[in-house]
Amino acid sequence: MLLHYLVRGFAPGDDYSPVFYGHVADFVKYNYLAVNLFFMISGFVILMSAENATPRAFLRSRVLRLYPAYWFCCTLSFVLTYLFINHIFHLTLPRYVLNMTMLNGFFGIGFVDGVYWTLLVELKFYLLILFILLMGQMKRIELILAAWLLLSIAQIFLKVDVLEKHFITNFASFFIAGCLFYRISKRGFTWFRLLLLLLTIPVGIHYELLDLVRRAAHYTGLAYHGEMVAVICFAFYLLFVVVITRRSTSTTYAGISRRLGSLSYPIYLIHLNVGLVLYNLIGNKLDKWLLLALVSAAMIVLAYLINRYVERPLASFMGRKISSGSAQRSSSMA
Secondary structure, three states: HHHHHHHOOOOOOOOOOOOOOOOOOOOOOHHHHHHHEEEEEEEEHHHHOOOOOOHHHHHHHHHHHHHHHHHHHHHHHHHHHHOOOHHHHHOOOHHHHOOOOOOOHHHHOOOOOOHHHHHHHHHHHHHHHHHHOOOOOHHHHHHHHHHHHHHHHHHHHOHHHHHHHHOOOOOOHHHHHHHHHHOOOOOOOOOOHHHHHHHHHHHHHHHHHHHHHHHHHHOOOOOOHHHHHHHHHHHHHHHHHHHHHHHOOHHHHHHHHHHHHHHHHHHHHHHHHHHHHHHHHOOOOOOHHHHHHHHHHHHHHHHHHHHHHHHHHHHHHHHHHHHOOHHHHHHOOO
């Protein structure tokens, strides 16, 4: 959120926001790397939820997790963008309708909100896990992860667009790392798991350094350094080491963590376009730091309301309508 409000939109030709924060952008310009941390977390929790699940139960859990909040937030983002700042994003009703399926990216259709590109990456990872479940190959998951990582390494030299498109080779190492951290935390240390995990580090950093060239060319006013990118990516691994070696968690900490976690998805879904609507409507009427505080607070409050009054009730309603196929498995996945 801070990256988008303080950095995003100030590149030549973007002009998303009328409020410029100057050199403070230097302090948050690397925040985009948090997407990789998100993919690592996804690898960890998705493998945890899929390991003992049926394909039907896994698919059900993903639908109930993604769609209830998404439908509301996508609609809200489209309506506000269309009414107030469509001269910036040029949204159309057909694009909105296709976005509501969440499958628009598979057909080359643009996103209602720019941040939704990560959902396309996530969906491709889910499809891989679903395919493994359908083939009954979860017992060979580590060999499959190794093959996926080798494909990502080969892509560095092959540069075949179809491989990156369908196998997300530019982000695969972070998903693989998350999966391996789960396997280590659940089943213990092996040299094979350690070798794969260590190999994901340079692969992931290499792809980020390749992307850094594009990013530096886009944000011409900011200086990016490859060494800092490498340090931040490596820090994500250290964070996971701390998490999986932690012996216990206090009830208070766990409760706060769950509350914050429940807000993360709706904040992700609404903060960019809805926040930029506010920036464009009142950006020249308030002190820019007060504006940042108010918009950020508004997004957090709105995310809470969405989670409390839309996401949870709708997910509960849909859960009663969509059979899990196995009460025992569904319970364990919760």
